[in-house]
Amino acid sequence: MAGGAMAINVERLKTVCSSCSLRELCMPVGLSQTDLDKVDGLVQLRRSSKRGDHVFRAGESFHALYAVRAGFFKTTLLTEDGRDQVTGFQMAGELLGMDGIGTGKHACDAVALEDSELCVIPFPKLEEISLELPALQQHMHRVMSREIVRDHGVMMLLGSMRAEERLAAFLVNLSQRYSARGFSANEFILRMTREEIGSYLGLKLETVSRLFSKLQEEGVISVNQKRVTITAVERLRSLVNQRPC
Amino acid sequence: MAGGAMAINVERLKTVCSSCSLRELCMPVGLSQTDLDKVDGLVQLRRSSKRGDHVFRAGESFHALYAVRAGFFKTTLLTEDGRDQVTGFQMAGELLGMDGIGTGKHACDAVALEDSELCVIPFPKLEEISLELPALQQHMHRVMSREIVRDHGVMMLLGSMRAEERLAAFLVNLSQRYSARGFSANEFILRMTREEIGSYLGLKLETVSRLFSKLQEEGVISVNQKRVTITAVERLRSLVNQRPC
DNA sequence: CGCCAACTTGATGGCTGTCAAGTCAGGTGG
DNA sequence: CCACCTGACTTGACAGCCATCAAGTTGGCG
Numbered sequence: 001m002a003g004g005a006m007a008i009n010v011e012r013l014k015t016v017c018s019s020c021s022l023r024e025l026c027m028p029v030g031l032s033q034t035d036l037d038k039v040d041g042l043v044q045l046r047r048s049s050k051r052g053d054h055v056f057r058a059g060e061s062f063h064a065l066y067a068v069r070a071g072f073f074k075t076t077l078l079t080e081d082g083r084d085q086v087t088g089f090q091m092a093g094e095l096l097g098m099d100g101i102g103t104g105k106h107a108c109d110a111v112a113l114e115d116s117e118l119c120v121i122p123f124p125k126l127e128e129i130s131l132e133l134p135a136l137q138q139h140m141h142r143v144m145s146r147e148i149v150r151d152h153g154v155m156m157l158l159g160s161m162r163a164e165e166r167l168a169a170f171l172v173n174l175s176q177r178y179s180a181r182g183f184s185a186n187e188f189i190l191r192m193t194r195e196e197i198g199s200y201l202g203l204k205l206e207t208v209s210r211l212f213s214k215l216q217e218e219g220v221i222s223v224n225q226k227r228v229t230i231t232a233v234e235r236l237r238s239l240v241n242q243r244p245c
Numbered sequence: 246m247a248g249g250a251m252a253i254n255v256e257r258l259k260t261v262c263s264s265c266s267l268r269e270l271c272m273p274v275g276l277s278q279t280d281l282d283k284v285d286g287l288v289q290l291r292r293s294s295k296r297g298d299h300v301f302r303a304g305e306s307f308h309a310l311y312a313v314r315a316g317f318f319k320t321t322l323l324t325e326d327g328r329d330q331v332t333g334f335q336m337a338g339e340l341l342g343m344d345g346i347g348t349g350k351h352a353c354d355a356v357a358l359e360d361s362e363l364c365v366i367p368f369p370k371l372e373e374i375s376l377e378l379p380a381l382q383q384h385m386h387r388v389m390s391r392e393i394v395r396d397h398g399v400m401m402l403l404g405s406m407r408a409e410e411r412l413a414a415f416l417v418n419l420s421q422r423y424s425a426r427g428f429s430a431n432e433f434i435l436r437m438t439r440e441e442i443g444s445y446l447g448l449k450l451e452t453v454s455r456l457f458s459k460l461q462e463e464g465v466i467s468v469n470q471k472r473v474t475i476t477a478v479e480r481l482r483s484l485v486n487q488r489p490c
Numbered sequence: 491c492g493c494c495a496a497c498t499t500g501a502t503g504g505c506t507g508t509c510a511a512g513t514c515a516g517g518t519g520g
Numbered sequence: 521c522c523a524c525c526t527g528a529c530t531t532g533a534c535a536g537c538c539a540t541c542a543a544g545t546t547g548g549c550g
Binding site: 077079080081083085087098099100101102103107108127130131132134137138140141142143144145146147148149151152153154155156158159160199200201202241 | 324325326344345346379385391392399400404405444447
Binding site: 439 | 527528529531
């Protein structure tokens with residue numbers, strides 16, 4: 001409890017975006033060499049997080065965005081009465097912290113779900129450089145817009161899908177994101193608990209567990225603890241956007 | 246049906262942001278006169294929409310953001326199987342179209358719920374001017390960030406609140422937004438149908454109707470068709486963030 | 491080895507969806 | 521001016537999905 005912040009290992013490294021393997025995910029394409037040099041100065045800090053570490057907490061003042069270099073994170077919102085809701089899961093190449101820009105205070109907690117690594121992007125510096133790099137400004141707008149669209153998708157999921165559909169949509173989404181990062185689309189390890197999945201999907205953990213069992217019985221997936229294998233992608237996909245009956 | 250697009254009245258006006266009554270909502274504060282002059286060139290088009298008119302549709306290519314000058318809009322997402330979900334309601338001073346930035350195509354439909362007026366903000370021009378006006382760039386970032394935070398709030402609402410809580414939260418939110426625009430916080434006209442409220446809140450229209458009746462019986466609000474009067478704000482607020490039992 | 495968190499599975503109940511019938515308000519046409 | 525019509529809304533009866541409560545299992549870790 002007390003050592004939460006201390007457990008975060010802060011390293012100063014010459015982190016070079018221009019040669020980063022995640023560049024296609026993080027950075028705008030089509031930058032000239034001189035542009036890239038400017039961007040390289042942006043990220044001077046890398047940060048390691050252990051499982052359970054907070055990147056930031058709701059209410060803390062906002063200074064930087066964080067790009068996931070490796071690992072897995074969740075963001076959660078806490079209500080006054082103690083309920084909390086997972087608002088997203090972030091993996092390599094995705095950004096944390098955009099919620100803080102509007103008010104100067106972070107609106108949610110960000111927690112590492114496994115040992116992870118982040119690039120720290122000081123936001124004032126990012127805004128400064130964006131003024132000189134139209135492509136970087138555009139990129140920033142696009143990233144935020146995509147986050148808005150993603151959130152609308154989750155609203156649709158929570159507002160109009162039934163439990164099985166939600167879980168199917170969640171698995172399809174995870175599969176696609178792993179696939180885009182060069183991992184298997186059909187087999188992966190869940191980094192989050194059933195409860196966290198449930199919170200994200202607006203379901204209780206028992207319901208999530210039951211649905212995993214049901215999908216397994218039906219031969220659509222195979223579940224062994226945190227390991228999920230998708231055995232019938234098409235049937236899984238067809239479960240999404242299925243009318244109630 | 247056929248005349249949908251034609252019904253939208255497009256007017257070229259000398260629309261001056263610097264003297265607009267909504268400036269505090271739309272524009273960054275603290276701009277110098279020369280800055281304001283630049284911004285004034287941005288909005289050269291105003292657009293009137295009649296009730297039911299589309300501002301844009303999902304799939305259409307994205308060119309501009311739209312600032313609501315007067316009136317009321319909804320944005321909706323349509324799934325392949327025909328279900329649609331209201332993702333937001335927008336009123337004076339709020340922006341439409343940010344969903345299109347990321348992909349260059351609009352991701353949702355935007356529809357006027359009453360006769361309304363919009364300012365058209367060509368996005369390429371906005372990005373261009375933002376490069377010269379740090380305050381405008383910052384403003385853009387803040388607006389998008391706030392939209393993300395708002396969406397997370399809706400995710401929380403949909404994922405962890407029960408029906409009565411959702412409607413209470415919705416009414417409190419509407420009340421605050423009307424109040425911020427100089428209208429009564431305690432009495433207002435709903436511009437949307439019960440079905441649209443239900444869609445936004447992840448409920449069926451019958452449930453919304455029943456909840457209105459229930460809240461009225463309890464003396465918290467008074468409902469007469471589309472006219473809502475909040476008679477006990479504190480009790481309404483206390484319904485939000487209430488544990489199930 | 492023992493503990494604990496995470497998970498699974500069963501039984502039960504309640505919230506909200508579904509179906510249905512009826513009311514109300516506003517607009518249209520005779 | 522009024523009858524009619526339609527979309528929006530209300531209300532009731534019933535059902536089903538998922539939450540809740542409970543008990544037991546598993547795997548990981550000190």
